[in-house]
Amino acid sequence: MNFFEHQAAARRGSGRLVLLFALAVGGIVLAVDLATLVFTGSIGATVFATVLTLAVIGLGSLYRIASLRGGGAVVAAQMGGTWVPEDTRDPSLRRLRNVVEEIAIASGVPVPKLFVMENEAGINAFAAGYSPSDAAVAVTRGALDRLNRDELQGVIAHEFSHVLNGDMRLNIRLMGVLFGILMLSLIGQRILIYGRLGRSRDGTPVLIAALVAVVVGAIGVFFGRMIKAGVSRQREYLADASAVQFTRQTRGLAGALKKIGGLPAGSKLQDKADAEEVSHMLFGSGTALAGMFATHPPLVDRIRRLEPSFDARQLQELEARWRMSPPDGLAEDIALGLAAHDAGAGGPPPLPPAGAQVVITPPMVVSQVATPAEDDYLRAHDLVEQLGPELRGLARQREAVMPLLVGLLLDADAAVAVRQRSEVAARCGEALAQRAFELRRQHLESLHPSLRLPLASLAFPVLRQRPRPELDTFLDTIDAMVHTDGRVSVFEYCLSRLLQVQVREALDPSRHTRFGRNKATGVRAEFATLLAVVAEAGHPGAPMQAQRAYLAGLQRVLPRDHLPYAPPAEGVQALDAVWEPLDRLAPPAKEMLVEALVHAVSSDQKVSVAEAELLRTVCAVLHCPLPALLERA
Incomplete structure (x- = not known):
């Protein structure tokens, strides 16, 4: 399937999700009604129980959906993720950021926010958000420590498949919707665990109601797991295939899966409640669920699709070897010669002339x-290297990113540029306008056309960290710049529009999910x-x-x-x-x-x-x- 077929399939998946949710709600309401009739024998009480059950499920889903309105970064933070700064110098974090930036540029999407789940020793990752502009990618500390660069690249490419094909948007909706049908079970459990009413006779009805809620809530748990398994399992195979197509080799992704199977921590997450809620979003299974409830295909099956000759007994051999000496991803990079990739050794090949034909x-x-596919990933690495350390550094500096983007949009016509400068100075201050003109003169006038979008992609994550009032003012400034007169080039207009779209989506991610x-x-x-x-x-x-x-x-x-x-x-x-x-x-x-x-x-x-x-x-x-x-x- 190509991108458009994936998008159509994701849209159909949204429709199936609504149908399955309705069936789950119907099953829960029916069970509550039967229990009410058995204990009370009253039709009026049964009607009240129906209304109350629907209200609990509906309000639960609305509450969870509202809590996820902030998009991918909210999910990553709730999972214990720690944000990875753009200018990090930590070797493992710098390697992660390099891989993600190159894949984003090769894909043509904004660089997502990056998070590391520092307390998770298992090898896992997920992508969350409503759109690529709002995406967040989180990896566990185990993935950073144990995977070499090829393996980390395979895992990140797998997650980018979910970002690009609409899976990520479906997954975050699933989190919100399923929370509602789990509400009865959660309420019953809390009453049983924390309630003190059960110690007196007056509390007996409440205790019985709590027990009924837990039993009936099991229906919601059953449906929730079935829905997640049905939505997730086949998409994991597709994401594996997309990652291989992208990276042009199977050893990275297969190596990551083998390490999951051969290391004691595997891909399990420590917090079982969080792992259960996001299990359908993870690279590897975050829970012990198997069979019909498994959100992921069997590990050996995934490896065999990548390496048909793989024997499951090899996992036992790897487990025995790694028990004595666990793998070290950064050390493997050095041994395999992959560390030079992040160091930029050798220099990138020259870009085609700006006037060349393709x-x-x-x-x-x-x-x-x-x-x-093919060489897109390697080309993205070369494009980033072509930008040079100074421009890359400016794109990652909080105070430089706005002048840099304004400089990209300044018109080549000096008269128009002067008018644009006036618009910038009036809204954002003379200092920003002056800095933009300096950057234009020093770095951007001679910038190759193929490097403008990659540079904007690198700058975007830093830009969206600015306070919302500043971003609103900045977007107004960009709009005023491109409408200074009718002589704005189509590319400048489109680049400014793209910037507007991406920032707006990042500011209000749930409003742009469709x-x-x-x-x-x-x-x-x-x-x-x-x-x-x-x-x-x-x-x-x-x-x-x-x-x-x-x-x-x-x-x-x-x-x-x-x-x-x-x-x-x-x-x-x-x-x-x-x-x-x-x-x-x-x-x-x-x-x-x-x-x-x-x-x-x-x-x-x-x-x-x-x-x-x-x-x-x-x-x-x-x-x-x-x-x-x-x-x-």
């Missing part, structure tokens, strides 16, 4: 959406506007070529419609009205939209680096992330 085709680009359902025929005008702007941007001063590009794209999505080529008078600013309707397209319609954009960009068989970057930016705004470089090695 060859792309619509099917090729569609297959790359949120599906990095799967699109619109059809292409319902957004004809919006699609024509986007296509006309992209075609004109790719063929400046050549209206006939731009028209041919426009018609080539139009035929892919709306072959029966006759929408004339009419570049909007307001230019790029006309795109303000198209993003939301187009972003709400159903996955198959979005797939056709991406193909149409590629047809338009490549209609003359010449795709410049700048045009490819424009395509990547437009697709990112529409939540169809593309790898850092579109041409295949």
Whole structure:
């Protein structure tokens, strides 16, 4: 399956989740009603019990959903995760951050927040959040200590599959919904454990009610585990396959699974309650549940899919070897020559000239959406190295990140840039405006087009740490910059829009969780506007070529419609009205939209680096992330 098929499957999974939840609620209500009839024999009491049960389940789910409104970082913190700063110098944390940054850039998504569960010796990880802009990735201390770089890369690539394919959004919804059907059991347990009423005769009815709640609540526990197992198990196989496709080798992921099987701590988490709640999100099984309740396929089966000749007896041999001398991930890196990767030894190969042409085709680009493969990961490492230590350092500095992003968006036209500076100074202060101009002159004027989005990706995690009032002011400033006059380039506009989208989603993650359902025929005008702007941007001063590009794209999505080529008078600013309707397209319609954009960009068989970057930016705004470089090695 490609990205769009995964998205469609995740949307269907949301529908199945609602159905299963309704069945679970029905089973619990029926059990409560039967128990009430047996003990009271009253129809009125039974009706009251039905209403009370529905209220408990509904309020429980609403409470948990509200508590998760903060997104992935909230889940990671609740699991005991400690945030990993961008400028960390700890070797194991620096290695983790390098791996995550490179995978994020290769995938075309913002770098997620990173957390380490310091008190967990088992090897495990999870990704949580409503969207890639809000994602958090957490790993256990056991994973950092025991896995070498290849193995850690395989685990992180597995988690990024969940980020990209919509699994993460489904998983966090599952946490909120299932909490409600577990409420009766939780209430009964608390009364039995902490209640003192049972010591007197007056407390006997309450004690009986608590016992009934625990017994009936077992139905909720049963359904909850069944739902998680049904949602999670097959997706783990898919995520393993995606990780292998991404990293181009099986030894890393297989090695991590073998260490889970061969080490005493395995993948188990110490806090059983937390492990139970997030079991469907974890890389490895966090609980002892097996059989029909297991959220993960059997470990040996997962390894055999990666290494068909694997014998389960090998785990016993590894267990005996590691009992005497547990593996050390950083030491293995040195022995395997992987430590040089994080040190940047050897230097990256040169980037193609900014005016170079690349060859792309619509099917090729569609297959790359949120599906990095082949050399994308290695290229991402090279792109990060090409930025140089100074720019990378600026992107990770709290005080430098805003001037850096403003500098990226300053217009090449000096007159426009001066007007933009006035807008920045009026809203954010003269000091920030001056710093942005300095960074533009020192580092950004000569920056290769292929490095602008990677640099923004590195800067984004630091930016979203700023207080919300500062971010709101900054977004207003960005908006004012790109609307200074009508001569803003399409790329500058799209980059600013992408920044706005990502920050807004990070500020209010639960408000931006949705799967699109619109059809292409319902957004004809919006699609024509986007296509006309992209075609004109790719063929400046050549209206006939731009028209041919426009018609080539139009035929892919709306072959029966006759929408004339009419570049909007307001230019790029006309795109303000198209993003939301187009972003709400159903996955198959979005797939056709991406193909149409590629047809338009490549209609003359010449795709410049700048045009490819424009395509990547437009697709990112529409939540169809593309790898850092579109041409295949």
